[in-house]
Amino acid sequence: MILPQHQQGVIEGQRAEIDRLKEIASKYREALLKCAPSHQGGHSDTGATIADCLGVPFPITVPDLEHLAQREGFDTDKLWPWLRKMRQARPA
Secondary structure, eight states, rough: OOOHHHHHHHHHHHHHHHHHHHHHHHHHHHHHHGGGGGOTTTTTHHHHHHHHHOOSSSSHHHHHHHHHHHHHOOOOHHHHHHHHHHHHHOOO
């Protein structure tokens, strides 16, 4: 079905807005993933909210966050540069 020019313009504008909102949502998720390890405690209202927003169990665990981040295509070394250093510092 061929749409009139003005309707095509409206649809293109809506698609652009959807793409912009997806980018914003991705940035928010990245920010939540970055700060989530600081709110792992089982008695943290903020941690519970972050877990709910990210869709991970509460209390938050780093393995759950890693799994989610990898599944969504985030680079875990960029999210948590301290994590690799901490794991490398552990004695075998």
